[in-house]
Amino acid sequence: MSFHSNPPNVGFVSLGCPKATVDSERILTELRAEGYRIAPSYEDADLVIVNTCGFIDAAVDESLEAIGEALDANGRVIVIGCLGAREQVVRESHPEVLAVTGPHAYQEVMAAVHDHLPQPRDPFTSLLPPEGVKLTPHHYAYVKISEGCNHRCSFCIIPSLRGDLQSRMIGDVMQESKRLVDAGVRELLVISQDTSAYGLDVRYRTDFWDGRPLRTDIQTLARSLGELQAWIRLHYVYPYPHVDELIPLMADGLILPYLDMPLQHGSESVLRRMRRPAATEKVLNRLQRWREICPGLVLRSTFIVGFPGETDQDFEGLLDFLRTARLDRVGCFTYSPVHGAAANALPDPVPDALKQERFDRFMEVQSEISREKLADRIGERLTVLVDAAEEDRIVARSYADAPEIDGQG
Ligand code: SF4
Numbered sequence: 001m002s003f004h005s006n007p008p009n010v011g012f013v014s015l016g017c018p019k020a021t022v023d024s025e026r027i028l029t030e031l032r033a034e035g036y037r038i039a040p041s042y043e044d045a046d047l048v049i050v051n052t053c054g055f056i057d058a059a060v061d062e063s064l065e066a067i068g069e070a071l072d073a074n075g076r077v078i079v080i081g082c083l084g085a086r087e088q089v090v091r092e093s094h095p096e097v098l099a100v101t102g103p104h105a106y107q108e109v110m111a112a113v114h115d116h117l118p119q120p121r122d123p124f125t126s127l128l129p130p131e132g133v134k135l136t137p138h139h140y141a142y143v144k145i146s147e148g149c150n151h152r153c154s155f156c157i158i159p160s161l162r163g164d165l166q167s168r169m170i171g172d173v174m175q176e177s178k179r180l181v182d183a184g185v186r187e188l189l190v191i192s193q194d195t196s197a198y199g200l201d202v203r204y205r206t207d208f209w210d211g212r213p214l215r216t217d218i219q220t221l222a223r224s225l226g227e228l229q230a231w232i233r234l235h236y237v238y239p240y241p242h243v244d245e246l247i248p249l250m251a252d253g254l255i256l257p258y259l260d261m262p263l264q265h266g267s268e269s270v271l272r273r274m275r276r277p278a279a280t281e282k283v284l285n286r287l288q289r290w291r292e293i294c295p296g297l298v299l300r301s302t303f304i305v306g307f308p309g310e311t312d313q314d315f316e317g318l319l320d321f322l323r324t325a326r327l328d329r330v331g332c333f334t335y336s337p338v339h340g341a342a343a344n345a346l347p348d349p350v351p352d353a354l355k356q357e358r359f360d361r362f363m364e365v366q367s368e369i370s371r372e373k374l375a376d377r378i379g380e381r382l383t384v385l386v387d388a389a390e391e392d393r394i395v396a397r398s399y400a401d402a403p404e405i406d407g408q409g
Pocket of ligand 1: 152159
């Protein structure tokens, strides 16, 4: 069977966020299903696919560098992913790439691979593990429930790269999740650009799973996922009123009492310029109510400091927000312009030194809160998931820590 002894080899480089990782996994699964082999190094590959990120300018540079590296080492490169949506940027730096496709364009990626590296004649589909090919360790997996976003935050170009919200039907998401759990995955991380908006675009249409009618909305999805034997963790949830209905599911132990909620700022005037809902007071009230219903609730969020026009007063407002909200896990970025974002046209940019100073003060305030919150938990007994068992230590996480981001030094 000569065609099996020498199957074509594809190298794969995956950059960017968890959403890009999910795209990579789908493409790797498809390649394996068609009988391609995944090469462990550039040298072993017949061609290399680079899945790029184009979110901020630093990510564009990193992506262009990765493409250059793959070209130097291998010479035959297909570029896919967010930066692929800006083909001229890729072609200006690297005119010799074989093909360029945009994000979540699975069919186009496969067509480009077929053009440049013919499909094996007899794909060995039975070699494909039923859960697909995962890039994450075996015990946790990301499940992407929708693509795109209906918001138009002024600092963000995701809607122009990925389009408006497109939700997967709930039956499809449940089927994938069940398959993952059956294959041994113990934690499912639900991701999208805007998890709370799930189903809006398909008008919450009813779909079927396991013979049952299910409404395509986030509450039904969370409840149904909660029936699987795995931790369910929700990422990118915005504090809309209907999120209130998720909190009792957490209190009842169906899904993890953990919410990743990118709030971005605490000053209403900055939020307005970011074109995000400016209802700081309501958010604070909502957080308080949630904690009353589910006292163990852990909240993660991210913020941007130094957004154009951010005054001292705005920044002090943000610190006050932090002190009142007392979030558990907080990430902070200094604002950096993204090519093509509406915020680039805003007046009054904040000087870099001031951005950095605000970042430092922000982290100081949050570190103190974090220290106090962690000290309160000393002595608690928690169920943990073991991420790594090494010779002299075990690395484990509780429900309060998402993999790869929380509690990492
Ligand atoms: S909610 Fe805003 S920041 Fe998030 S993807 Fe949509 S436009 Fe971008």
